[in-house]
Amino acid sequence: MSSSDEEGSGEEYLFKIVIIGDSAVGKSNLLSRYARNEFNAHSKATIGVEFQTQSMEIDGKEVKAQIWDTAGQERFRAVTSAYYRGAVGALIVYDITRKTTFESVGRWLDELKTHSDTTVAMMLVGNKCDLENIRDVSVEDGKSLAEAEGLFFMETSALDSTNVIKAFELVIQEIYDNVSRKVLNSDTYKAELSVNRVSLVNNGADGSKKSQGYFSCCSG
Numbered sequence: 001m002s003s004s005d006e007e008g009s010g011e012e013y014l015f016k017i018v019i020i021g022d023s024a025v026g027k028s029n030l031l032s033r034y035a036r037n038e039f040n041a042h043s044k045a046t047i048g049v050e051f052q053t054q055s056m057e058i059d060g061k062e063v064k065a066q067i068w069d070t071a072g073q074e075r076f077r078a079v080t081s082a083y084y085r086g087a088v089g090a091l092i093v094y095d096i097t098r099k100t101t102f103e104s105v106g107r108w109l110d111e112l113k114t115h116s117d118t119t120v121a122m123m124l125v126g127n128k129c130d131l132e133n134i135r136d137v138s139v140e141d142g143k144s145l146a147e148a149e150g151l152f153f154m155e156t157s158a159l160d161s162t163n164v165i166k167a168f169e170l171v172i173q174e175i176y177d178n179v180s181r182k183v184l185n186s187d188t189y190k191a192e193l194s195v196n197r198v199s200l201v202n203n204g205a206d207g208s209k210k211s212q213g214y215f216s217c218c219s220g
């Protein structure tokens, strides 16, 4: 299934992460900013599903994130259960200039919880924090919701790059920590992960639990 069974050479992880949230909150631009350092001011609504892969190094191991992006608009969405299947991380995105997108977060969380089959590292993302002058959702409201739901929280801007890499990397690090901790004492979990196409090679020794992180931008 993967090179994970080979001895020695490949210390490699593959994590599936999904991006969800209402249409036009900036999901596709967050992904293109992270994966290709690109921003498109006139991007079209996503139809169906797209994904990009990006690597980072943790504890000297190559960790690949396969990040999935789908349509916020119901009519353009592909089969929902397939989108969530095997996901071990999620970014739930709203637009800080449109309160309705923030009010939808609960619905997106419900959908995520309904379809996910394992522990998911989740981050609430308030995007477009470059538009401080037309802000409609306070940093405090974002933080409180994240706290109530047990999510990480960050405000980002795909336009000026604020916190974009940080947001993805924090989720990836959290997944890695989840996996490392569980792998230490569960063969069942390991089997579960391989079904979910998450490659595990090394039983990471880092069992430490990070506390929740909050990063905002553009706030006084």
Ligand SMILES: Nc1nc2c(ncn2[C@@H]2O[C@H](COP(=O)(O)OP(=O)(O)OP(=O)(O)O)[C@@H](O)[C@H]2O)c(=O)[nH]1
Pocket (backbone or CB within 6 Å): 021, 022, 023, 024, 025, 026, 027, 028, 029, 030, 040, 041, 042, 043, 044, 045, 046, 047, 070, 071, 072, 073, 127, 128, 129, 130, 131, 156, 157, 158, 159, 160
């Ligand atoms: N000012 C500002 N505009 C942004 C930012 N991120 C995205 N946009 C703009 O917001 C619009 C929608 O962005 P998309 O990335 O296509 O939104 P989406 O969430 O993928 O939308 P769907 O595919 O329909 O679900 C585009 O015009 C982007 O240029 C940001 O951080 N700041």
Ligand SMILES: [Mg+2]
Pocket (backbone or CB within 6 Å): 027, 028, 029, 044, 045, 046, 069, 070, 071, 072
């Ligand atoms: Mg899109």
